[in-house]
Amino acid sequence: VHPGGVSRSAKGQGERIYGSDTIMKRLHLDASVICRLDAAEHAFFGGIARATNQMAGSDVCTVIEKRGFRTFFAPTVSDPLFNRMIISTEGDVAEVCAVLDGQFGEGQRHIEVSPGALNQELSSALSARGYAQTQFLPVLVNYADNVSAEEPKLDVRLLGEEDELSTFKKVLVAGWTIPPAELPETLAASVEEWMKLSGFSLLLALQGDEAVSCGILHCFDGIAFLAVSATPPQCRGRGGQSAIDRARVNAAKRANVELIFSRTYFASVSQRNKEKLGLNVAYMRAEWTKLS
Numbered sequence: 001v002h003p004g005g006v007s008r009s010a011k012g013q014g015e016r017i018y019g020s021d022t023i024m025k026r027l028h029l030d031a032s033v034i035c036r037l038d039a040a041e042h043a044f045f046g047g048i049a050r051a052t053n054q055m056a057g058s059d060v061c062t063v064i065e066k067r068g069f070r071t072f073f074a075p076t077v078s079d080p081l082f083n084r085m086i087i088s089t090e091g092d093v094a095e096v097c098a099v100l101d102g103q104f105g106e107g108q109r110h111i112e113v114s115p116g117a118l119n120q121e122l123s124s125a126l127s128a129r130g131y132a133q134t135q136f137l138p139v140l141v142n143y144a145d146n147v148s149a150e151e152p153k154l155d156v157r158l159l160g161e162e163d164e165l166s167t168f169k170k171v172l173v174a175g176w177t178i179p180p181a182e183l184p185e186t187l188a189a190s191v192e193e194w195m196k197l198s199g200f201s202l203l204l205a206l207q208g209d210e211a212v213s214c215g216i217l218h219c220f221d222g223i224a225f226l227a228v229s230a231t232p233p234q235c236r237g238r239g240g241q242s243a244i245d246r247a248r249v250n251a252a253k254r255a256n257v258e259l260i261f262s263r264t265y266f267a268s269v270s271q272r273n274k275e276k277l278g279l280n281v282a283y284m285r286a287e288w289t290k291l292s
Contacts, residue, residue, distance in 0.1 A: 033141075062104075066099070068090065089114075137266065144253050153239055155207075201217040201219075212238050216228045219259055222257045
């Protein structure tokens, strides 16, 4: 194989891109990969929902999983992350409509439609219920072997002690966009349970003795999701988020996952940070928002 050449992978799922000193496998996206990524993200939020509901002793969060789509919503929280439906593939539009016409449709919900899932029937059904496409949301993906493994420049700790959990919670709540009055106490209190969930790793970045950022890595079915992260406004611009991202990537590579992915907003600082790691925008989800 010559430097700069391209060779097909044995399984036909990608190409190996050869340079002078690196070998990179190019991801070939298809519906099966999208479904795996969507399932991994849903497993993360489903874990949070179960922990929160167990802490509350009631269904503070609701999770619905059907063929081709999944939902996660907390009625008292306005943040889109906690009130979403992800439609992965073409499925039974009638089932989607049944969920939209139920409790899910009572509040300000957001629907994310992955490529290949949107058709005229689904578009008409969403439009008839007051939804309109409002933006595209990038999903950044790459093989773990292709993602940078640089060490973080700040001290990043994997949580395990009670005092660290308390600090993690404070940083997370301070950095979230959710107004404190909307944040259910049980959602914040359930943080202690998150680290007990399968595949969850909670990380805290410190500059000296000050905690400046936090984040969660979730590994599921060979996929690492760079999930929720937060930096309080007064701590931004100090390298905390970059340190968290690098530490999560390194932890994912040690876990021998196949793929690493994240979701973000288009042209955001977060997108640029993820691209610096070696994650690439693989596709865009179309976000539909209820306007009425």
